[in-house]
Amino acid sequence: MKIVIIGNGILGLTTAYKLLRKDPTLTISLIGPYDNKGCASLAAAAMFNSFAEIDTSTLGNEIELQKFLFNKLSTPHWPQFIKQLEEESGLTIESGYGTYIINNHVTDSLEDDNFDAIINALDTYNEHYELIKPSQIPKYKPSVNGRAARAMFVTNEGWVNPVSLINGLKLILEKSGRVNLINGYCKLLHKSNHSIEYALMENGDKITGDAYVLSPGATFSKILSASNLELNTPKIFYGVGCSLLLKTGANTLDNCVRTPNRGLACGVYSAPQNATHTLVGASNFIAVVPEENARATSVYTLLKSAMEQINTDYYRAELVKVNVGWRPTSADTLPLLGTTSIPNLVVATGTKRDGLHCSPVISDYMSDLVLGNNTEHDFSLFKAEREIVKIYTREEAINISVRHSINAAYQHDFVPSKNRMVEDLEKHYRNDLIELHDKVGAIDWGIPPEMIQMYRYGHIA
Ligand SMILES: Cc1cc2nc3c(=O)[nH]c(=O)nc-3n(C[C@H](O)[C@H](O)[C@H](O)COP(=O)(O)OP(=O)(O)OC[C@H]3O[C@@H](n4cnc5c(N)ncnc54)[C@H](O)[C@@H]3O)c2cc1C
Numbered sequence: 001m002k003i004v005i006i007g008n009g010i011l012g013l014t015t016a017y018k019l020l021r022k023d024p025t026l027t028i029s030l031i032g033p034y035d036n037k038g039c040a041s042l043a044a045a046a047m048f049n050s051f052a053e054i055d056t057s058t059l060g061n062e063i064e065l066q067k068f069l070f071n072k073l074s075t076p077h078w079p080q081f082i083k084q085l086e087e088e089s090g091l092t093i094e095s096g097y098g099t100y101i102i103n104n105h106v107t108d109s110l111e112d113d114n115f116d117a118i119i120n121a122l123d124t125y126n127e128h129y130e131l132i133k134p135s136q137i138p139k140y141k142p143s144v145n146g147r148a149a150r151a152m153f154v155t156n157e158g159w160v161n162p163v164s165l166i167n168g169l170k171l172i173l174e175k176s177g178r179v180n181l182i183n184g185y186c187k188l189l190h191k192s193n194h195s196i197e198y199a200l201m202e203n204g205d206k207i208t209g210d211a212y213v214l215s216p217g218a219t220f221s222k223i224l225s226a227s228n229l230e231l232n233t234p235k236i237f238y239g240v241g242c243s244l245l246l247k248t249g250a251n252t253l254d255n256c257v258r259t260p261n262r263g264l265a266c267g268v269y270s271a272p273q274n275a276t277h278t279l280v281g282a283s284n285f286i287a288v289v290p291e292e293n294a295r296a297t298s299v300y301t302l303l304k305s306a307m308e309q310i311n312t313d314y315y316r317a318e319l320v321k322v323n324v325g326w327r328p329t330s331a332d333t334l335p336l337l338g339t340t341s342i343p344n345l346v347v348a349t350g351t352k353r354d355g356l357h358c359s360p361v362i363s364d365y366m367s368d369l370v371l372g373n374n375t376e377h378d379f380s381l382f383k384a385e386r387e388i389v390k391i392y393t394r395e396e397a398i399n400i401s402v403r404h405s406i407n408a409a410y411q412h413d414f415v416p417s418k419n420r421m422v423e424d425l426e427k428h429y430r431n432d433l434i435e436l437h438d439k440v441g442a443i444d445w446g447i448p449p450e451m452i453q454m455y456r457y458g459h460i461a
Pocket of ligand 1: 185
């Protein structure tokens with residue numbers, strides 16, 4: 001059996017890895033540019049976070065809850081997975097466990113509520129954590145105004161250096177002698193007689209196989225529309241995100257330190273990458289077309305946040321690299337995983353901001369589907385060909401979006417005047433959202449906060 005995998009990010013690489021282990025006879029062509037342009041996996045922290053990503057709505061909303069339970073499945077796999085990859089590649093893959101979550105007052109009460117929601121979820125699922133004094137966090141040295149009032153240590157949530165992880169995976173695949181890493185871009189998939197016949201490269205080469213795995217991250221919809229396959233999948237957008245690699249020397253953290261989620265993003269975090277470097281993240285905005293460079297506002301906000309909210313001594317850190325990655329973000333914000341109506345095509349994308357963490361379970365699932373094995377998982381919620389899943393009621397969505405919008409303003413230096421400005425702004429956002437919902441016919445369902453602009457400008461019908 002010959003498998004063609006399109007996309008050389010974490011999902012493509014881990015699926016190739018699992019396929020090799022499960023079937024010692026197959027060969028793989030893995031397509032992707034060697035420079036990994038826009039690769040989300042390489043811009044990630046990369047945190048293994050499930051509980052740290054809990055919002056006030058997570059446990060009470062049936063769909064969000066299922067997404068959380070799916071995300072949580074991968075956490076226990078990482079220690080053994082990294083050990084195995086280190087043994088097979090001979091490379092060190094820097095990683096660690098234990099995450100400090102801080103609750104400071106740089107933004108509004110949304111993050112206090114998210115902090116409480118995390119505690120509630122940890123208690124509900126009997127997950128180990130400790131409430132600690134913020135001053136107990138090693139190398140945590142915020143500014144006076146940026147200091148946290150509360151903090152906790154979540155024992156099992158960790159991080160990995162994504163560059164070492166990807167290098168380790170690539171080396172193992174190369175060493176196997178059964179994987180052909182093809183440098184370049186797949187332009188489209190050509191179908192004939194109801195199945196995919198070949199992947200057409202941008203340079204005109206045709207790559208053939210028995211089964212195809214489409215996992216090119218955020219460029220998924222571009223390939224799909226060029227292929228004219230008539231698959232009814234939610235559109236994938238570019239969740240453009242920036243992270244900063246700092247050389248922090250002696251100030252490098254022992255563990256990841258992060259806030260709870262903030263409006264429209266995952267808050268501020270710093271994660272060690274090795275003994276001397278720290279990754280600070282992350283910005284996010286949803287776009288229809290990719291952006292290759294980081295925006296000035298993203299770099300400014302991340303640097304300021306890291307210096308004020310994590311460690312003031314970062315003023316003398318060296319800015320080593322500005323990463324830009326495109327989070328594959330679907331129109332309903334849920335992943336697209338599994339088989340399609342084309343028998344020899346499976347897809348894996350739409351993982352938004354936790355695909356690296358979820359890759360052990362996703363790759364296990366994808367490799368079983370390719371090989372026709374039974375799978376223990378039911379991920380039908382994430383099936384690729386679907387109508388957009390309506391996660392929220394109209395009222396829920398509008399309430400969440402209003403809170404997110406105000407909170408996002410605080411993340412960008414908003415200082416309200418001392419009058420009814422915040423209440424007036426809330427009213428303005430609410431009225432605007434009601435109008436938008438009416439306009440797009442969202443009467444008994446609500447627009448996810450991240451997708452407001454995509455609906456407003458007609459990118460989602
Ligand atoms: C700043 C940032 C921080 C993040 N932090 C975290 C985190 O802490 N934890 C976490 O779990 N997740 C995090 N994420 C999300 C995570 O990175 C993604 O969910 C996940 O990496 C997606 O993996 P992927 O393999 O689907 O796509 P990608 O990693 O984007 O890989 C896709 C690859 O396919 C290649 N490609 C593109 N077009 C083509 C084509 N036409 N043909 C062939 N190849 C193509 C790309 O160059 C790229 O190398 C973060 C993302 C960003 C941007």
